[in-house]
Amino acid sequence: MSAESTSEDTQSEEPVEEAGVEIEMAYGCPVSYSRAQRVIHPTREQWRSVASSLLADGFNMCVDVTGVDYLTFGGQRRLPAGIEGERFEVVAGFISHERRERIRARVQVPEADATIASLYSIYPGADALEREVYDLLGVAFEGHPDLSRIMMPEHWEGHPLRKDYATGAIPVQFKGAPASR
Amino acid sequence: MTVTDPTPETADADPVTPVVPAPSTITIDDDGLLTQLDKLPRRNAVLRMSEVRAAELVDEPLDGENDQTMLVNMGPSHPSTHGVLRLMLELDGETVRRSKPVIGYLHTGMEKQAESLTYLQGPTNVTRMDYAAPFFNELAFSLAVEELLGIEIPERATWIRMLMSEMNRISSHLLFMATNGMDLGAVSMMIYGWREREQVLRFFEMVTGLRMNHNYIRPGGVAADLPDGWRDEVLALMDMLPPRLEEYDILMTGQPIWRDRLQGVGTMTAEEAIALSATGPVLRSAGVPWDLRRDEPYLAYDQVEFDVVVGTYGDCFDRYAIRLNEIRESMRIVRQIVDKMPRGDYRVQDTKVTPPPRARIDESMEALIHHFKIFTEGFKVPEGETYVAVESPRGELGCYIVSDGSSKPYRMHFRGPSFVNLQTMSHMMADSLIADAVAVISSVDPILGEVDR
Numbered sequence: 001m002s003a004e005s006t007s008e009d010t011q012s013e014e015p016v017e018e019a020g021v022e023i024e025m026a027y028g029c030p031v032s033y034s035r036a037q038r039v040i041h042p043t044r045e046q047w048r049s050v051a052s053s054l055l056a057d058g059f060n061m062c063v064d065v066t067g068v069d070y071l072t073f074g075g076q077r078r079l080p081a082g083i084e085g086e087r088f089e090v091v092a093g094f095i096s097h098e099r100r101e102r103i104r105a106r107v108q109v110p111e112a113d114a115t116i117a118s119l120y121s122i123y124p125g126a127d128a129l130e131r132e133v134y135d136l137l138g139v140a141f142e143g144h145p146d147l148s149r150i151m152m153p154e155h156w157e158g159h160p161l162r163k164d165y166a167t168g169a170i171p172v173q174f175k176g177a178p179a180s181r
Numbered sequence: 182m183t184v185t186d187p188t189p190e191t192a193d194a195d196p197v198t199p200v201v202p203a204p205s206t207i208t209i210d211d212d213g214l215l216t217q218l219d220k221l222p223r224r225n226a227v228l229r230m231s232e233v234r235a236a237e238l239v240d241e242p243l244d245g246e247n248d249q250t251m252l253v254n255m256g257p258s259h260p261s262t263h264g265v266l267r268l269m270l271e272l273d274g275e276t277v278r279r280s281k282p283v284i285g286y287l288h289t290g291m292e293k294q295a296e297s298l299t300y301l302q303g304p305t306n307v308t309r310m311d312y313a314a315p316f317f318n319e320l321a322f323s324l325a326v327e328e329l330l331g332i333e334i335p336e337r338a339t340w341i342r343m344l345m346s347e348m349n350r351i352s353s354h355l356l357f358m359a360t361n362g363m364d365l366g367a368v369s370m371m372i373y374g375w376r377e378r379e380q381v382l383r384f385f386e387m388v389t390g391l392r393m394n395h396n397y398i399r400p401g402g403v404a405a406d407l408p409d410g411w412r413d414e415v416l417a418l419m420d421m422l423p424p425r426l427e428e429y430d431i432l433m434t435g436q437p438i439w440r441d442r443l444q445g446v447g448t449m450t451a452e453e454a455i456a457l458s459a460t461g462p463v464l465r466s467a468g469v470p471w472d473l474r475r476d477e478p479y480l481a482y483d484q485v486e487f488d489v490v491v492g493t494y495g496d497c498f499d500r501y502a503i504r505l506n507e508i509r510e511s512m513r514i515v516r517q518i519v520d521k522m523p524r525g526d527y528r529v530q531d532t533k534v535t536p537p538p539r540a541r542i543d544e545s546m547e548a549l550i551h552h553f554k555i556f557t558e559g560f561k562v563p564e565g566e567t568y569v570a571v572e573s574p575r576g577e578l579g580c581y582i583v584s585d586g587s588s589k590p591y592r593m594h595f596r597g598p599s600f601v602n603l604q605t606m607s608h609m610m611a612d613s614l615i616a617d618a619v620a621v622i623s624s625v626d627p628i629l630g631e632v633d634r
Contacts, residue, residue, distance in 0.1 A: 063579070075564040125459070128604050
């Protein structure tokens, strides 16, 4: 499964979709290409073991962890066959310094149970990044040593980066001047 | 390299396999998965305590022998915390046992805001993240949008972007020189650093009209061509800086007091830095020659010659010396850019992406329509998602954009190097004196605008 060490930069946009029959697999999960960047799509259950095999395969740094809320996504989500799109998606990027290679993982996280395993023990650098995702998107990372808010105050309610989080303006009134409407 | 060597080693700029230190051991945890936790010998130095718990401690009775440590707040408003970083320190006398960086004081929801701004308005938003290196934010954002659009920008635009990036790296590192000096008691350094930085900002003002928050690099190219006389201005700066940098060497690098204050303080191994996802000078100080300009060349960095500066000990002195020498390397790049600056257009002439020139609007109906469309609804970006990273003065600055095909990003995320590098602080300042903690904070060089976003 982890034999995908020699990855040539595939320039074609969607080799998977074109073939239609065979889905490229790596680390036990389907692979897609987004603007020539390699993306793997592990399931939630696989997440930690996939991360572990990424580390074993030379991806020595987890460089980014973020999340997307696909609640109001107007376009068509391009996911490889067999991957069901859920409301939340946790996106993580990994680098192999030795091979100068990057790989991105997109994990679907359902709204009803917005939890996913933490990568803290495998990639300790994910610590603050996972806290940020938890704080702003409300996806909980199981096994994280200190899953607390990082940007917002501790007592804050809601998760601002969710698409159903109400944004609005606070009415500002100039002192002394009566509001005209 | 001996301890007294003033300059750290430089790695070869040739694209050879980077000398990444091989992990000494591979450890497997109870679940049968690999773990890197053993690479962090000081992971218990991270204070995991909520505000509520810290407040409760005040009311708890003292417990003689077991109560030997004290929780002290440093910041959010403290001269050496570079803005509004707050540290919760657990002190044992003067020694820092555990610490926790508390952030969020500058959190203004810029990622959320980006979802309601068009791609053309985007750079005005992101440029305010890392306010000491605004061009890099604009660059990462623009490169990501261009990748989604699938457009190639003209060569001149690429080289202008590179020129501005390197000038910005110089100004950002000069700012570091100033604040680092101030934090450690070389107060006159603050004035020198700001003075030189101001000269560079004057060049930015000449080109972009603004000293900071330029909104100069935009999807499709740059906002305006370089003004007449830019070459003389750049070369004058390049002549002005070297003697000034030598003054810094006299004032700091060679000084026994400066060295005693920094050498061996806040050390970190390469394994630790990699495990903590550190990038930029923090990673390079530990001896990992990783620089995106060389290792994943973007723009035209594969056409210029420069060295990647790496350290040996991973201490505060290495991080200082790396930045000082990166100024010199950037100057080397800038000189090459001045020589090689191609002629041509400074932005793509695709009226779907860039507004038409002002003069065209008077003569062409289409130009007027395009102008109107771009400024009212913006240009549409094809569906997709992409992650683009550039080497900012602080490390890997990544921009992840998800587009749903409309004229606004569906989701925009910035991977701020300061934010991630902040994690290394607790590890580096464990069991050191408070005074050394100040040196550590300074040497990570966090910009809180980018940490909090």
